[in-house]
Amino acid sequence: MHEVVKEYYGKNLESNQDLKTAACCDASAQPTWLKPLLATVHPEVLERYYGCGLICPPLLKGCSVLDLGCGAGRDVYVLSQLVGAEGCVVGIDMTQGQLDIARRHRKHHADSVGYDNVMFVEGILEDLDSIGLEAESFDVVVSNCVLNLATDKGAVLGGVMRVLKPGGEFYFSDVYADRRLPEEVRRDKALYGECLGGALYWNDFIQLAKRQGFLDPRLVCIDNREIDVTPFSKLTKGTRFFSATYRLFKLDGIEAFCEDYGQAVCYRGTIADHPHSFTLDDHHVMEAGRIFLVCGNTYRMLHDTRFIDHFDFFGTFAEHFGIFEGCGVSAPVDGSRDAPAQACC
Numbered sequence: 001m002h003e004v005v006k007e008y009y010g011k012n013l014e015s016n017q018d019l020k021t022a023a024c025c026d027a028s029a030q031p032t033w034l035k036p037l038l039a040t041v042h043p044e045v046l047e048r049y050y051g052c053g054l055i056c057p058p059l060l061k062g063c064s065v066l067d068l069g070c071g072a073g074r075d076v077y078v079l080s081q082l083v084g085a086e087g088c089v090v091g092i093d094m095t096q097g098q099l100d101i102a103r104r105h106r107k108h109h110a111d112s113v114g115y116d117n118v119m120f121v122e123g124i125l126e127d128l129d130s131i132g133l134e135a136e137s138f139d140v141v142v143s144n145c146v147l148n149l150a151t152d153k154g155a156v157l158g159g160v161m162r163v164l165k166p167g168g169e170f171y172f173s174d175v176y177a178d179r180r181l182p183e184e185v186r187r188d189k190a191l192y193g194e195c196l197g198g199a200l201y202w203n204d205f206i207q208l209a210k211r212q213g214f215l216d217p218r219l220v221c222i223d224n225r226e227i228d229v230t231p232f233s234k235l236t237k238g239t240r241f242f243s244a245t246y247r248l249f250k251l252d253g254i255e256a257f258c259e260d261y262g263q264a265v266c267y268r269g270t271i272a273d274h275p276h277s278f279t280l281d282d283h284h285v286m287e288a289g290r291i292f293l294v295c296g297n298t299y300r301m302l303h304d305t306r307f308i309d310h311f312d313f314f315g316t317f318a319e320h321f322g323i324f325e326g327c328g329v330s331a332p333v334d335g336s337r338d339a340p341a342q343a344c345c
């Protein structure tokens with residue numbers, strides 16, 4: 001399937017107008033802070049944007065960021081401005097045509113922002129070792145509509161775990177299915193190229209992430225608008241596809257379930273562009289100045305990461321009070337996550 005993907009993104013598609021479905025189209029509204037950053041990106045790069053979400057977590061200044069499947073580099077160029085001159089962004093892709101466009105506009109970007117902190121590397125995501133990336137060398141790994149195209153998704157997640165620094169996170173958007181796809185659907189080349197055929201059933205993704213050591217995957221947001229797959233509906237039948245953004249932290253001490261140690265946090269309101277609240281995931285939206293009860297895993301995601309200076313922390317791990325109320329498993333795609341019972345994860 002690697003050759004199918006290279007052909008699709010290197011030759012078949014000339015711009016995002018050529019896509020047959022909206023799977024690789026980020027339909028969400030752009031936040032205000034993103035607009036000036038996008039304005040510096042060359043139009044040819046923007047035309048070749050095939051992402052399905054926003055992969056810019058807060059607080060990136062000075063970070064080293066790796067973009068898996070960077071394509072023509074739109075997100076690399078946006079992230080380059082968020083990490084600033086002291087940070088750096090490395091984009092990896094296996095499709096020469098995509099990398100050619102990304103590299104062609106490196107000077108345009110450096111001239112626009114005043115520094116050059118990006119690099120584009122040819123490589124296969126299933127084998128990050130062969131690219132020579134050092135273990136524990138990135139603060140944040142991102143990816144936009146790519147994991148579904150990987151032929152060995154476990155190997156990609158394993159590589160991410162290796163290159164992330166302790167306390168780092170994998171923050172990525174991708175396409176998910178509401179059920180497992182049959183073999184004939186997964187083998188269809190056009191469907192695969194469109195980021196649908198290789199999409200994981202959401203619960204298989206969660207179990208895969210856990211097997212690679214990311215024990216508590218957090219759903220940041222899901223686009224509840226089902227992706228319209230009309231040109232392929234004979235093949236996909238009743239399967240529903242969604243794009244979603246997850247964050248996976250590399251942290252010691254994360255537990256398989258959310259346990260209650262009687263802890264709480266209070267957001268200080270000090271992160272740029274987030275003065276009123278901080279969103280860790282779809283049900284941890286913490287208002288500035290307000291005490292928020294947390295499980296042990298959430299405590300670690302804020303305390304043992306780059307977020308530590310922006311919170312006050314209450315409690316320790318000395319006493320255990322049982323499972324954190326509401327900790328359970330639910331389908332992210334059927335709306336049930338909005339139910340009040342989903343208080344934890």
Ligand SMILES: C[S@@+](CC[C@H](N)C(=O)[O-])C[C@H]1O[C@@H](n2cnc3c(N)ncnc32)[C@H](O)[C@@H]1O
Pocket residue numbers: 002005006009024048049050051052068069070071072073074075092093094095098123124125126143144145146149150151195
């Ligand atoms: C849907 S496009 C998204 C590109 C980019 N992230 C964006 O948002 O515009 C998928 C990209 O991932 C790359 N890709 C897919 N599978 C890959 C793999 N196994 N190794 C390296 N690159 C891969 C493709 O070459 C393509 O450029």
